[in-house]
Amino acid sequence: MNTKPAPDLVVQNLSVHYGEQVALKDVTLQIEGGQILALIGPSGCGKSTFLRVLNRLVDRSAEAHCTGEVFLGDTRVLDPKTDVVALRRAVGMVFQQPSAFPFSVFDNVAYGPRLQGVRSASRLRSLVESSLKQAALWDEVRGKLRRPAASLSGGQQQRLCIARALAVSPEVLLLDEPTAALDPLSTAKIEELILALRGDYTFVLVTHNLQQAARVSDVTAFFRQGRLIEIAPTRDMFTAPKCEETEEFLTGRYE
Numbered sequence: 225m226n227t228k229p230a231p232d233l234v235v236q237n238l239s240v241h242y243g244e245q246v247a248l249k250d251v252t253l254q255i256e257g258g259q260i261l262a263l264i265g266p267s268g269c270g271k272s273t274f275l276r277v278l279n280r281l282v283d284r285s286a287e288a289h290c291t292g293e294v295f296l297g298d299t300r301v302l303d304p305k306t307d308v309v310a311l312r313r314a315v316g317m318v319f320q321q322p323s324a325f326p327f328s329v330f331d332n333v334a335y336g337p338r339l340q341g342v343r344s345a346s347r348l349r350s351l352v353e354s355s356l357k358q359a360a361l362w363d364e365v366r367g368k369l370r371r372p373a374a375s376l377s378g379g380q381q382q383r384l385c386i387a388r389a390l391a392v393s394p395e396v397l398l399l400d401e402p403t404a405a406l407d408p409l410s411t412a413k414i415e416e417l418i419l420a421l422r423g424d425y426t427f428v429l430v431t432h433n434l435q436q437a438a439r440v441s442d443v444t445a446f447f448r449q450g451r452l453i454e455i456a457p458t459r460d461m462f463t464a465p466k467c468e469e470t471e472e473f474l475t476g477r478y479e
């Protein structure tokens with residue numbers, strides 16, 4: 225359960241290079257804590273890189289080099305002195321392919337709390353139950369907690385991954401095309417779940433599904449070729465984009 229307030233996200237002049245290649249160029253944006261930011265734009269425009277900066281997963285690419293400033297609340301994300309383990313605990317991430325561990329449903333959700341030193345069986349049970357409830361999965365799995373996660377459907381596994389992320393009390397949730405591999409019903413469940421959690425966490429949602437961005441986000445940012453072309457309240461972006469490039473993308477004139 226989240227107890228800390230969701231932090232504001234402030235990005236100032238962020239550029240990311242992979243060797244010679246520019247993945248993000250001079251991106252400046254901010255959203256308030258608890259808002260849902262959707263990132264849209266053609267493949268390769270830097271959306272995943274943006275997410276990977278926020279939890280410093282980008283550090284794992286030896287070639288990657290970041291400049292600029294990124295704040296999550298008071299935390300200077302890019303500062304070499306920042307505690308990356310603590311940062312990653314605060315910033316949960318969910319990927320396109322459900323990445324459930326090859327354990328039981330229960331052990332997937334209990335994984336993070338156990339790593340953090342929670343040993344009490346009753347405390348673990350209550351954390352697992354509350355996280356699965358938050359992820360809108362409890363009713364479907366309450367009698368199957370000892371079954372392998374792989375026995376769940378793809379949509380259930382994706383909600384399990386969200387439950388696993390929630391179990392360590394993050395403040396920020398990064399979702400990288402979380403429904404791209406799911407059917408429409410499972411997609412609708414994930415969207416409902418995001419909306420139900422709105423306000424409690426700061427969300428950054430990458431999606432290729434423009435209707436999804438329109439349905440769930442507060443603010444939408446359109447990227448192209450590593451640049452932030454336009455950012456606006458979602459309703460404004462979809463009804464009256466200011467840039468021609470945005471309008472062309474929204475009306476499907478290029479992928």
Ligand SMILES: Nc1ncnc2c1ncn2[C@@H]1O[C@H](COP(=O)(O)OP(=O)(O)O)[C@@H](O)[C@H]1O
Pocket residue numbers: 242245246247265266267268269270271272273274285287
């Ligand atoms: N680990 C990496 N090493 C080198 N180049 C990369 C790496 N990851 C991404 N890129 C490049 O950076 C650019 C942005 O990629 P990415 O952030 O994955 O875009 P998106 O998620 O919008 O499709 C692309 O040109 C991609 O090829």
Ligand SMILES: [Mg+2]
Pocket residue numbers: 271272273400
């Ligand atoms: Mg991507």
